[in-house]
Amino acid sequence: MQSFVEWEALGNILLYGLLVGAGLPTLFAIGVRIMAGPGAKDESGKVTPGRLVLAWLCFGICLVAILGAVAYIAAGGH
Amino acid sequence: MWSGEHIPTLRKSRPPPPHADSSPVVHLSVTIVGVTEPILLVLVVTTALAFDFTNGFHDTGNAMATSIATRALKPKTAVLLSASLNMAGAFLSLTVAATIATGIVDADIVTLEVVLAGLAGGIIWNLITWLFGIPSSSSHALIGGVVGAALAAAGSEGVLWSGLTSKVLIPALVAPVVAIAVATVGTWLVVRFTRDVEQKDNDKMFRWGQIGSASLVSLAHGTNDAQKSMGIILLALIAAGAVPSDSSVPFWVIFSCALAMALGTYMGGWRVIRTLGKGLVELESRQGMAAETSSAAVILLSSHFGYSLSTTHVATGSILGSGVGMKGASVRWGVAGRMFSAWLITVPSAAAVGAAAYFLDQLVGGAAGSYVVFGVLVVISAGIFAWSRRNPVNPHNVNDDWDPAEESEAFVAESVATHRPETMTVKTKRLRRAKKALAEREAAATLGAEATSTATEVVDPPDRADAGATDTPSTPTDENGK
Numbered sequence: 001m002q003s004f005v006e007w008e009a010l011g012n013i014l015l016y017g018l019l020v021g022a023g024l025p026t027l028f029a030i031g032v033r034i035m036a037g038p039g040a041k042d043e044s045g046k047v048t049p050g051r052l053v054l055a056w057l058c059f060g061i062c063l064v065a066i067l068g069a070v071a072y073i074a075a076g077g078h
Numbered sequence: 079m080w081s082g083e084h085i086p087t088l089r090k091s092r093p094p095p096p097h098a099d100s101s102p103v104v105h106l107s108v109t110i111v112g113v114t115e116p117i118l119l120v121l122v123v124t125t126a127l128a129f130d131f132t133n134g135f136h137d138t139g140n141a142m143a144t145s146i147a148t149r150a151l152k153p154k155t156a157v158l159l160s161a162s163l164n165m166a167g168a169f170l171s172l173t174v175a176a177t178i179a180t181g182i183v184d185a186d187i188v189t190l191e192v193v194l195a196g197l198a199g200g201i202i203w204n205l206i207t208w209l210f211g212i213p214s215s216s217s218h219a220l221i222g223g224v225v226g227a228a229l230a231a232a233g234s235e236g237v238l239w240s241g242l243t244s245k246v247l248i249p250a251l252v253a254p255v256v257a258i259a260v261a262t263v264g265t266w267l268v269v270r271f272t273r274d275v276e277q278k279d280n281d282k283m284f285r286w287g288q289i290g291s292a293s294l295v296s297l298a299h300g301t302n303d304a305q306k307s308m309g310i311i312l313l314a315l316i317a318a319g320a321v322p323s324d325s326s327v328p329f330w331v332i333f334s335c336a337l338a339m340a341l342g343t344y345m346g347g348w349r350v351i352r353t354l355g356k357g358l359v360e361l362e363s364r365q366g367m368a369a370e371t372s373s374a375a376v377i378l379l380s381s382h383f384g385y386s387l388s389t390t391h392v393a394t395g396s397i398l399g400s401g402v403g404m405k406g407a408s409v410r411w412g413v414a415g416r417m418f419s420a421w422l423i424t425v426p427s428a429a430a431v432g433a434a435a436y437f438l439d440q441l442v443g444g445a446a447g448s449y450v451v452f453g454v455l456v457v458i459s460a461g462i463f464a465w466s467r468r469n470p471v472n473p474h475n476v477n478d479d480w481d482p483a484e485e486s487e488a489f490v491a492e493s494v495a496t497h498r499p500e501t502m503t504v505k506t507k508r509l510r511r512a513k514k515a516l517a518e519r520e521a522a523a524t525l526g527a528e529a530t531s532t533a534t535e536v537v538d539p540p541d542r543a544d545a546g547a548t549d550t551p552s553t554p555t556d557e558n559g560k
Contacts, residue, residue: 004240004243004244004248005244005248005252006244006384006385009380009383009384009385010252010256010385012379012383013256013376013379013380013383013385013387014256014259014260016375016379017256017259017260017372017375017376017379018259018260018263020371020375020379021260021261021264021371021372021373021374021375021376021379022260022261022263022264022267022368022372023264024371024375025264025265025267025268025287025367025368025371025372026264026267026268026271028268028283028284028287028367029267029268029270029271029272029364030271031283032271032272032275032279032280032283032284033271033272033275035279035283036275036276036279036280036283037272037274037275038274038275062287062290063290066290066291066293066294069294069298069374069378070170070294070297072378072382073167073170073297073298073301073378074170
């Protein structure tokens, strides 16, 4: 009698799903907050270079993740 | 690329009936007959392409509904983007899973007639659910159709029931749960981190994130689903002897499948898009972005871990989750419930159509049977299309407000919400205090003291009574009661 639910696969999907599927939007949100959150703009109304670098680091990781996923699809993992 | 050892075993003939001579010679002779049935082959290929078209058409919403609903993309732009990505996705990876319902029906009984009947079941179920604007899984519809045809062809032994349960029915229940969980957490975190960012900055930036993640879902869909149709057509070609059994997918098959799906996507299943984007949850771009990323992650991970979940179920679950995770967003569970029930009956309904198609085929008999099935399929599809014209959904009205009349409980919820949202959330403490005050006043009323003046307050809603209890003359009574 085989198991009707593949618990191990399911657990993995949930775990990594939370990590990636919830983690990346959070990272993106942190990027948005750094760039446009309270205190992001100095007196001249510009975002400081430090914040810009940090924010783009967050966005960059998200972008790399998307490109990675495209590469994964192309490699036939799907 | 396609390689020889992955060629599945598709019998080149229908199974010999129990009383017939089942020597290999029969197979050989029927194989030769197969080559001489070019019209049946053309019918199967056409039907497979038609299924591919309904697949693209039906599933556009999975990827693009949120982007359309949050106006990150104009409706037409969204379907154009999705169609191009579906097309690109179809060419991107050619490790075709050329198996129809492997492990679900007995591979030995899958003949061209069974495939044709199965496709008919899949197409008709796709069109019916589209008519009602219900997102339902195209692959489940196809599997259901093939299962029904297999049942009709070989009885209950033709179906591997444990495979059907563990690979199709249970994942249909599991997929939305996983997606709801991931999207809820994602949305909650996103909203938490961006709650003090100005709404226009949020919208501006999250729209880009949303487009990125939605594109990924489209691409994955193109790769995944176009290959199902390619697989079916290749199997049909091999079965009919038109190509050798170790053939790779001919270019025209790849191209026509990619094109059929892209065209279907571009036509846009506006009814389904509307339900997903407007019917379940009123979405803003932060939720849309979290929902699409959750969809993309769960879809890709599920195929990575070899436990395929349906794109439709995952996308719908993610959208629901984005409503659960956002404080103050109302989820129309009535709409969601209708959807879940549609998923549960997808396989049996498509199976019923598939079985009916197969019986029709056998009843008429021979090549003519397949023509009749094809003809009936065309007529029914045209009928459903004509019916849909009665209240068309198109790019112009896809984003209209969800008609409350479509959902009576939602109408109540919304009328309260637009009126005074704070009455919807009653704190336990306040409720308890209000109840106590009410009980005391009732007790006072039965005693007959100032019965007329308190009676009016008794019918007040709890929060009014509570407000009264804290800063109006009723406070003393409250205090005295203690």
